[in-house]
Amino acid sequence: MKFDKSLIATLREDPKEAESKSHRILLRGGFIRQLASGIHTYLPLGWRILLKISNIVREEMDRIGAQELLMPALSPKEIWEESGRWQEYGDDMFRLKDRKDREYCLCPTHEEIVADIARNKIRSYRDLPQMWYQIQTKFRDEPRPRSGVLRSRQFIMKDSYSLDRDEKGLDRSFNLHRDAYMKIFKRCGLDFVIVEASGGLMGTGESKEFVALVEGGEDQLATCKQCDYRANMQVAEGQGEHKSFADTPITQVATPGKRTVEEVTEFLNVCAENLVKSMFFTAAGKEPVLILIRGDYEINEDKIVCLLGHDYQPATAEEIKKHFDAEPGFVGPVGVENVSIYADELLRDAQGMITGANRDGYHIKGLNLKRDTRVKEFVNLRMIRHGDRCTRCGGEIHIQTALELGHIFKLGTKYSISLGANYLDEKGQARPIVMGSYGIGLERIMACACEQQGDERGASWPISIAPFDTYVTVLNPLDEKVAQMSGEVIQLLTNAGLSIIIDDRDISAGIKFNDSDLIGIPVRVTVGPKGVKSNRIDIYMRQTGERLDVDKSEVATKCLQIKKLLYERISE
């Protein structure tokens, strides 16, 4: 491919909207172009990278016996009503109507569609197991698209689904995916770790995330400094210190206008550990729930969802007033009726605590949880924080930003039951198919490679996903001898099977060198007037900056050698 007429538009200056490294590189190098918030065009250079990534993904998925198919991106409402996710997905789902006023969505994921295929196609245990996958565009109306391609509203995902007869089969499919994912990310030249994760909207089964520890990430991770414990913030559990204060009878204390932990601690001159926060959650048609958590911790809403279900939401101010006869900020657990109370485990033996008095402008002192409240259960409901202790080894927990590359879930029978996807076992008994769901964000691999390998000069693609193997710089292209020699070199490289991009633009050398660095092609071959007389060619490696001076006759073998070497480095 010639640089000259290509749709590559490198930018001389950093685009102002790009703050993260990968976003900056992708825009400046002309890999992507933004059309609207969270919506991008993949220009030829970026698309070639995504195609390389897809091929690696495809090879590894095929290798574990998954079959590729393509499901529609557009889907009628009804099937999502069967699973309940037409409701659950809420505003994150793009919805539209056809000319007959029928409702549709742009699929954010495909469990329902898979279950629909399965309920029609799978009859017997003999049809199982199955693994189906696709590489397809997904749509999610993210509340805040971010960092270019890292969190966008339209993105390309490899999603696969396993269908098994039982948990044992699911374990096998899950492990096959885990191994395939490790190979995929490794082959793409990325550094990553596997962490415990939460299923979120998918379900509550086992789930693991493949994440890269990079600064520009969209995710947060709790990691133990001492052992290898790593978990997504939503599921991470740390050891906290139990704190107790002198046991006294309950007394009311006026705290006019002091609602937040900060305000109350300052006003009463106590520490945040002495406070109990009360958070009220409601769900249509269900008993409301009061969650108690110590003042120095934040509530982990994901854990609430796991405990109570997706339909529970933080209550509105009106609901709070109705149940407690007090404004938010003055709510507490003492004397409440028709409300289930759950408390964070750190409050198990807490006494002498301060909490809302269920009376505007008042708190109570001397709360003894055991004595004064009817706590249904003590469980870990708090968000882990920097400096907590590891539950496994007692080491210090750190919070790091990370980039989620892939996610694997054990769905179990959630979708097969709600959509009626059953099979007949040996005894002729109908049983729900046991499902798993597995995703990889292709653009995130591209962005991650920028974060991990890019530098101030631009991208530096791992050879396996580089848009081209070799960048041929032709200096003084109007010089006849140079033109002739570059033609020969191009022929040699092409014959050797290398993919090349030819930069014979009639501009100064520096621009070409800088562009080649910016778009990050692993190997650069320079043909110029200096080398023409002696038939010498300059070869330069982007990652290491190494330079070689070779005879024209060796140029192809040398480039092939380097390519091989670069592949070897990835697999080490």
Add this chain to the structure above:
RNA sequence: CGGGGCGUGGCGCAGUGGCUUAGCGCGCCAGCUUGGGGUGCUGGAGGUCGUCGGUUCAAAUCCGAUCGCCCCGACCA
């Protein structure tokens, strides 16, 4: 949804009430020059100052509304 910031040729920016024709750098076009890390010079093309409304003799500039984009948070397979 809360907080902050920004919308002026393709890109990055300057311009807070009257210099007539809205500037500068880069890019683009023409010509020369230079030629191994963004060469120098000359001449050109290109702008409803996000949109709508208001104030004023006069608005890119002041006021109001609205749309869009970015960042932090909330949220998020």
